[in-house]
Amino acid sequence: MRTQNNEFYAPSNDLPFQMPVPPHWPVGAHAKTDDPDHAPARDVMDRHIDFLALPEAKEILVTPKGVRLVRLMAQGQRAEYMVLRIADFRDIQLASDVLQDMMDRAIALYDDLNSEMRS
Numbered sequence: 001m002r003t004q005n006n007e008f009y010a011p012s013n014d015l016p017f018q019m020p021v022p023p024h025w026p027v028g029a030h031a032k033t034d035d036p037d038h039a040p041a042r043d044v045m046d047r048h049i050d051f052l053a054l055p056e057a058k059e060i061l062v063t064p065k066g067v068r069l070v071r072l073m074a075q076g077q078r079a080e081y082m083v084l085r086i087a088d089f090r091d092i093q094l095a096s097d098v099l100q101d102m103m104d105r106a107i108a109l110y111d112d113l114n115s116e117m118r119s
Contacts, residue, residue, distance in 0.1 A: 010058075010070075011061055011063075011101050012030070012032045012059065012061070014034075015032035015033055015034050016034060016087060017032060017033050017034065017036050018031070019030055019031035019032065019033055019036065019039060022042065022046070024046075025049050025052070026049065026052045026053045029049070029052050031045075040113055040116065041116050044109075044112045045060075046114060047112060048060065048105065048108070048109045048112070049057075051069060051071075051105055054071065056071045056072040056073070057069070057070070058070040058071060058072065059061050060109070062109075067106050067109050067113070068105050068106075068111065069105055069109075071102060073094055073098065074089055074092040074094065075088070076088050076089050077089075080084050
C-alpha cells in the first residue's frame, strides 16, 4: 500500500508484520502481512508493483479469497460530505480504458499468484 494518512478503512492496518520493501518499489510503499511465512513471493509482487506508481493508486491487497486493487477513480462533492456525510458522485463518468486496466491488472496478479501456489 501507499500510505497517505487516510488508511482508517484499509485492511492492512490490522496486519501485524511489516515486510521489508525493496528500493525499486514506489516511494512510500509499505508491505504488511499476517503471516510472513505465507506472504506472496517478492518476484510476483515485483511484476505488479508498478500499479502503486500510478498517482491514483492506493493499495494492492492479496488474501486467500482473491486480490483487490484500490485506485481513486472519482471524488464525491466535498462540501456535501463534510456537512451531511453523504458521498455524492453525481455526473461521474468512469473511463472504460481505466476500468479495463484495473480488471486486467487484477486478473494478471491473481493468475501469477495461482501459478506460484502450484509451483
